[in-house]
Amino acid sequence: xIKILSVVGARxxxxxxxxFIEQINKNTDIRHILVHTGQHYDARMSRNFFNTLGIPxxxxxxxxxxxxxxxxxGDTMIAFEKILIKEKPDWxxxxxxxxATLACSITAKKMNLKVCHIEAGLRSGDITxxxxxxxxxxDRISDLLLTPDLISSQNLLNEGISNSKIKFVGNIMIDTLxxxxxxxxxxxxxxxxxxxxxxxxxxxxxxxxxxxxLVTMHRPSNVDSLSILKSIIQMFINDISKKMxxxxxxxxxxxxxxxxxxLYIDLLNCDRITMLHPIDYIEMIKLNSSSKIVFTDSxxxxxxxxxxxxxxxxMRWNTERxxxxxxxxxxxxxxxxxxxxIKHAFNQIRINEEIKRPKYWDGKTAFRCxxxxxxxxxx
Ligand code: UD1
Numbered sequence: 001x002i003k004i005l006s007v008v009g010a011r012x013x014x015x016x017x018x019x020f021i022e023q024i025n026k027n028t029d030i031r032h033i034l035v036h037t038g039q040h041y042d043a044r045m046s047r048n049f050f051n052t053l054g055i056p057x058x059x060x061x062x063x064x065x066x067x068x069x070x071x072x073x074g075d076t077m078i079a080f081e082k083i084l085i086k087e088k089p090d091w092x093x094x095x096x097x098x099x100a101t102l103a104c105s106i107t108a109k110k111m112n113l114k115v116c117h118i119e120a121g122l123r124s125g126d127i128t129x130x131x132x133x134x135x136x137x138x139d140r141i142s143d144l145l146l147t148p149d150l151i152s153s154q155n156l157l158n159e160g161i162s163n164s165k166i167k168f169v170g171n172i173m174i175d176t177l178x179x180x181x182x183x184x185x186x187x188x189x190x191x192x193x194x195x196x197x198x199x200x201x202x203x204x205x206x207x208x209x210x211x212x213x214l215v216t217m218h219r220p221s222n223v224d225s226l227s228i229l230k231s232i233i234q235m236f237i238n239d240i241s242k243k244m245x246x247x248x249x250x251x252x253x254x255x256x257x258x259x260x261x262x263l264y265i266d267l268l269n270c271d272r273i274t275m276l277h278p279i280d281y282i283e284m285i286k287l288n289s290s291s292k293i294v295f296t297d298s299x300x301x302x303x304x305x306x307x308x309x310x311x312x313x314x315m316r317w318n319t320e321r322x323x324x325x326x327x328x329x330x331x332x333x334x335x336x337x338x339x340x341x342i343k344h345a346f347n348q349i350r351i352n353e354e355i356k357r358p359k360y361w362d363g364k365t366a367f368r369c370x371x372x373x374x375x376x377x378x379x
Contacts, residue, residue: 002030004373005089008058009037009076009100011045012300015281016095016118018053019175019366027370033087037076037100038063042252044278052281053176069099069130076103084111091116091373094138095172097131097299097320105138114376118172118369120145121152122299122320129221131299135320144376146369148172149323149358169368170360173300177285177307178363184285192283196249196276199268213244214291214310215273218251221337222297222315226261228337232315233263235339240295240346241272247287249276293349295342306330307357311349313342323358331355 004024008017017034024032036058040046050057062079064072076099084092084107092108094101095118108115120139124132139145139156147153148171156166189212215236223229236246248267250258258264267273279287288294289308294301297315302324305312312324312332324330331351335342360368 002091002374003033003087003089004030004091004093005033005035005084005087006093006095007035007037007080007100007104008055008095009039009064009104010096010098011040011049011278012298013096013098013100014046014049014053014055015176015300016172018055019172019179020093020095020118020369021055023366023370033060033089034058035080035083035104036061037080037104038065039072039076039098039100041065042278045252048280053180064100072099073103076100077107080104080107081111084108084113090114093118093373094142095119097122097134097138099130099134101138102134105141109141114144115142116144116146116369116373117142118146118169119148121147121154121156121166123152123155124316124318124320126318129219132320144372146372148361148365151322167368167372168360169372170362170365171303171358172365172369173303174307174357174361175363175366176281177304180282180285181289184282185289187283187286189286189290192279192286193247193274193276196279196283198250198275198277199273211244211292212290213240213246213293213295214287215246215248215295216251216301217295217297217315218253219297219316223254223257229257229261230263231339232337232342233258233267235342236273236295237266237270239339239343241270243346244292246273247276247291248273249279249284249287251278293346302330302332305332306355307361309351309355311351313345313349315342329356329358 024030038061060083064075091114093116094105105115117138126132145166146169153166153168288310294305294310294312302314302321306324313335314332317336324332326333333345335345
């Protein structure tokens, strides 16, 4: 019997691990252990996703919590090493690019265990982005690199990684999207607002939400600087929201920064912007598929917009997911955090009717991931 230990840590990991565990559970010859590092811990950032996506309760929760990157990564490594000593898995499977991905892949390789990275090979080329460091290091040391697209496979080859370690399997997040889309479409936008709204005194009526834009933002490059964050908030309040009502599920990091910079009250008082708590996965899919446009700096949303055909203004200067860009057949346009550029792009939005699903974004990626692990040729 093969023993696989998989790791999750933060919100974007949950939709990637769910279909993988579902595949494992179809196979009685595998003993599976799920470790949650606890980087994200609020119910709305973590537990709710387990319930919605049917992920089993983790066998272990390391309860690492918030902190500086070195603190989070160091504490995770120390705690995770103890689990590996006890469990001695045949494979450690990490997903995505969060601090848990990096910390757990290093710990496992230090103990000479096999590591598989799902969603390998993404590169933004921007080393100031914490996730880029996580991607580079994890891919350099992993034994099996499962890529979401051929651009990512090529990135790995360009870095001199042996072709035999790289397997193109497709985008595992799309397995989760496909599985949940029908249920998401049956939800009501108004119900989602009513159960998650923060600025309750704003009056909602159905007319407001016939047409709306969806905002999500949490990257340090957008929210950690007062001048950048202030210019973005002013743009949403004084310009964009006057043309289209906005719904904004707020990330805890962003909420904290807005309060620190004294910008939060202005947002709460703007009756054209509805602030929401972080929402559930299925609710997000509903809002995304019903919105006219998405403003985001999230990686996963760029991909979900591509499948849902929602025009996406990506508030970054680069992306590790170029396959989602308009020029490559997707829906997303890089607009950075230059408000003039964002406003211009907003006025020019067009729907790409020609969207073709990228190869292997077909709902069967988890099956291919597990097959690659089970057929791995040990030297
Ligand atoms: C992390 C990931 C990022 C991912 C994002 C999605 C890294 C380096 N970054 O960034 O790739 O896109 O998650 O959400 O791993 N907080 C809470 N409750 C929580 C979690 C966080 O209040 O459940 C607050 C904490 O105050 C913390 C801040 O949010 O200081 C940032 O959290 P952190 O886990 O450090 O990184 P994210 O910015 O969420």
